[in-house]
Each structure stands twice: as C-alpha cells, then as structure tokens.
Amino acid sequence: SEKTLVEIRDLLVDVARKAGQMMLVADPSVCTSDTKKNTSDRVTETDKAIEKMVHSTLQSAYPNIDFLGEETFKVGQKLCNNPTFVCDPIDGTLNFIHGFPNTAVSLALTVAKKPVVGVVYNPFRGDLYTAIKNKGAHLTSASGRTLQLPLRPTPAPLTSLNGCLVALEWGSERHGPNWNLRSSISQTLLSSRASGGAMVHSIRSSGSAALDFCYVAAGQIDLFWEGGCWIWDVCAGWCILEEAGGVVASANPRDWQPELEGRCYLAVRGARREEQEKVVQEIWALMGDR
C-alpha cells in the first residue's frame, strides 16, 4: 500500500545515511583480496560491510521481502516477481578508492520486477535522491532543502543529440565487442557532423551509473548510455528518473521495453515524448544495425 511504500522509503533513507556515514569514516584503501575480474573491477571491505549492514537491517524490518545485492549476488540469481530490495552498497567503487567524491549507495524496492521506490545517496556531497512510484522524485541537499526533480520545472527542448550533454561510463571490461562498441559510440557521439558524428556538446564519465541516472532525472545531463552495468547500479536511479519525467530505453536498438536486468540502458531526461523518442532513435541509428 501507499503507506507501506512511504515507510519503506523512510527506512531506505535511514539505511542510506548510515551507509554514507560508514563510507565517510572508512579507509578505502582496504581492498579485499578478491578484486573481481581485473585491476579496474574492485571491491573494498567497506562495500562488504555496508551490504551486510543494509541486508540485516532490511531483513529484520521486512523479513518477507527478498534481497538482491551486488556483493552477495550469485551468478544465475534472477529478480523475481516477489517484492525485492536491490542494493549497491557503493556505486562508484573506483571513485571511492581514489577519493573522487562521486560515489553513492543505491537502494531500491522492486515489485513484479519494476522499481517502485528508489534512494540514492552521495555522502561526500550530502545529496539524497528519492522517489516513490507515482509520487514524484526529490533531491534533498546537505542544507536540508528538498527540491522536486527535474530541477527546472519546464525543461529546455531536447531537439536532437547535437547539443546534448551525455553521460557514458567505461565499465571494467577493456576488450571484446562491448568494449569496441563503447569506444566507437563515444567517438561517433563526439565527432563533428561533417565526419558522420552527432557533435554532442560533450561526454561525461563520472564513474557512478546510479548518480548518472540521478543527474539525468535532475535534467543536468540529457542522456546516459551504458551497456554492461548491472541491475543494482540502475534500479533506484530508474525509479527516480521515471518519476522525474524521464524514460529508459535499451542501449540495444529498437527495444523500448528494456528489462531491469538487461544490462543495456539508455536513459533520457524529461522532455516531450516525441523529443525523447527522436534522440533515442538518433543514437540507435548511430550504433548501426547490430
């Protein structure tokens, strides 16, 4: 019910603030021995400690709600229709390790595989993004001031890719077809129209897909493109973005109904529906038929 969703949002906010406090006092250089696949796929003791705290707090408050978390994920584990908490204890782990202050905890609730509550908190800036399905999205800043998202109530027109500020992340896999696509799409997005590109204003890669979704929700970034991140990176941000009038399509051409677990995301800020569709079609065309 609506009351329960508000209670869950409030609990996720409390848990996110506690997680944030853990990040602020942690020594991020304490990496676990199991760096995941390669040197840019890292996990710290803090990632694990936060997930443990989040899991046990949520489980004791809502024992019937399932839990899916980045650090306890088992290959093959799937989101199911049951209500499920989805947790990324630290999104932007590399930023955390380097002390680059664009790092967040990302917590969501899904029902029937759709995000219905989203909370993303960056403790280094004190920015808290929240949303409940059909109740709008908000940003509470360090000063305690709460603003509705998008930040500009009447977003500027989104007429074409040309002129957009785009977020695109690099992930940790640095070879193979996905890598080739990431590098070629960024070149195509940036390059001039005369050389067949889209001449976007620029590309930002700030290292947290969860925060990228929030910046798109706020209207500070026009669109976000990534193939390769995971449900826990995007689940909370997805709810926040949709509540702010944005849409999520797939980074795979012609898929307007991407799954949460599809790992290919194209998030577009609030604008007229025709405009959102046009920029998505433009990116799909640039990617060619794959």
Ligand code: IPD
């Ligand atoms: C990563 C970040 C990064 C994205 C990766 C994600 P993590 O999440 O969101 O921006 O490029 O694909 O896995 O590992 O820091 O939680």
